[in-house]
Amino acid sequence: MLLAIDCGNTNTVFSIWDGSKFISNWRIATSHRRTADQYYVWLTTLLKLANIENNISEMVISSTVPRVVFNLRVLGDKYFGTRPLVVGRSDCKLPISVRVDEGTAVGPDRLANSVAGYSLFGGNLIIVDFGTATTFDVVDTDGAYVGGVIAPGVNLSLEALHKDAAALPHVDISKPKNVIGTNTVACMQSGVFWGYVGLVREICNKIKTEREQSMKVIATGGLAPLFQQSEHLFDSFEEDLTMQGLTVIHQFNKEF
Numbered sequence: 001m002l003l004a005i006d007c008g009n010t011n012t013v014f015s016i017w018d019g020s021k022f023i024s025n026w027r028i029a030t031s032h033r034r035t036a037d038q039y040y041v042w043l044t045t046l047l048k049l050a051n052i053e054n055n056i057s058e059m060v061i062s063s064t065v066p067r068v069v070f071n072l073r074v075l076g077d078k079y080f081g082t083r084p085l086v087v088g089r090s091d092c093k094l095p096i097s098v099r100v101d102e103g104t105a106v107g108p109d110r111l112a113n114s115v116a117g118y119s120l121f122g123g124n125l126i127i128v129d130f131g132t133a134t135t136f137d138v139v140d141t142d143g144a145y146v147g148g149v150i151a152p153g154v155n156l157s158l159e160a161l162h163k164d165a166a167a168l169p170h171v172d173i174s175k176p177k178n179v180i181g182t183n184t185v186a187c188m189q190s191g192v193f194w195g196y197v198g199l200v201r202e203i204c205n206k207i208k209t210e211r212e213q214s215m216k217v218i219a220t221g222g223l224a225p226l227f228q229q230s231e232h233l234f235d236s237f238e239e240d241l242t243m244q245g246l247t248v249i250h251q252f253n254k255e256f
Contacts (some may be wrong), residue, residue, distance in 0.1 A: 113243030130221030
């Protein structure tokens with residue numbers, strides 16, 4: 001079985017791929033202090049609880065936090081007898097081209113999203129990922145990653161508003177009943193929700209105008225379904241897009 005790991009700035013997701021589908025996935029807070037031994041105890045406990053046989057023999061990793069990768073590689077070497085494939089490293093080949101300015105480092109999760117998007121939907125895509133940051137990635141006709149946009153994440157914006165404005169409370173993001181709020185919480189929720197609806201729509205429209213062609217908009221990330229409630233922002237939603245991309249990249253390297 002393949003263990004796919006997506007390490008983001010906030011959370012790290014572990015998913016088990018049996019060759020045709022994901023049979024389980026778990027989430028843990030990202031921390032560079034967590035050792036390989038701690039990962040192993042945590043993961044094997046969850047495998048037992050899910051009645052999944054521990055026969056992991058391969059690993060693939062995407063990480064936007066470089067300091068975490070070392071202990072994840074130790075996890076693979078020490079406990080599973082495999083050297084993990086790490087997206088973004090020179091020994092990890094991609095099934096798509098990357099056409100950006102020379103010297104630019106593209107986040108491995110964005111590359112994995114682009115690979116999965118092209119595999120599932122073909123080219124001419126805008127992939128919107130609602131994570132710690134809200135990212136927009138552009139996939140060309142031939143599947144190449146050609147750049148994108150990075151905006152502050154929804155929860156990051158809410159946290160900044162709460163932190164730097166003493167009178168404003170912490171609120172959960174949800175779709176408000178009305179645009180005009182009649183209390184502080186409703187006002188904040190309206191501003192964030194409709195503000196991000198406008199941000200997503202306008203950026204996607206600007207990208208389509210600049211490229212002078214119609215494009216499919218694919219969303220991923222936990223908040224994507226919430227924003228889809230407002231109007232037709234996305235053509236499709238894929239919850240595990242990054243993980244799907246990791247499996248495609250792993251298979252490509254096995255066959256390379």
